[in-house]
Amino acid sequence: MPEGRKCISCIGFRIDDSKRDSLGRCSRMLKRLLTDMEVKRVMGSEISCPSNQLPPNLVYVNDEPLNQVALALLQSCPNPPKKLRPGRYWYDKASGYWGKEGQKPCDIITAQLNSIGGQLQRNASNGNTNILINRREITREEVWMLKIKMVHTKKRARKMSLVDSQSSNRLG
Structure with a gap:
């Protein structure tokens, strides 16, 4: 067999x-x-x-198809995405947030995998809050989670940097 x-x-x-x-x-x-x-x-x-094996050309990360080397790196990193299937995903390289394109984050994977995918787009998670984290507009659920974690946000545009899913820095 x-x-x-x-x-x-x-x-x-x-x-x-x-x-x-x-x-x-x-x-x-x-x-x-x-x-x-x-x-x-x-x-x-x-x-x-x-x-x-999962064909790498059917997995898109930040609007770029993966190659065999990038897929192997993604699947063998210390904290890989769970249940990776063919489809379109976004990946925040600074924080490790991972999600299906147009949806909120569904996982936190290993950060700083710089050879995975292209540039993170502002509308990657289809956010509508005018609050940016690492150049990605976040969703209302993420704002709610930030408020629980005691990170206060105001109604005007706010930019934040999230590194390794632990610390945050306000930029604007």
């Missing part, structure tokens, strides 16, 4: 991305049919098979 649990006619083709979560997870039926050693070998080949 060079590519894991694939049937013979599917060998060499990419897996369905909706089934990516079950990649490398053994079913109860397979555990009953095979020995523990065989199950480990099949699951290992399923995970490491090149045709089962």
Whole structure:
């Protein structure tokens, strides 16, 4: 089983991305049919098979497609994004905030991965508060979280710098 649990006619083709979560997870039926050693070998080949890997050209970060080196760096960093799938994402290199394009942050990953993606856009998270953090306009939910953390914001435009998701500096 060079590519894991694939049937013979599917060998060499990419897996369905909706089934990516079950990649490398053994079913109860397979555990009953095979020995523990065989199950480990099949699951290992399923995970490491090149045709089962996420294609880098289908992952966009800050409006730029990733290459194989950038995808490998992103997946092997100390705190990688959870459940990375093909799609469009934004990444704040200074703070490590990560999210789907047009949505609020969904994860905090390793910061300072400078070779990942392009320049962060102001409208990356579709914010509408006129408050900028690291040149990205934040969402109302983020303003609410900042208020809970006791970072006061005013109605006029405010610019902030967030570094490593821990400290903040006011710029304007």
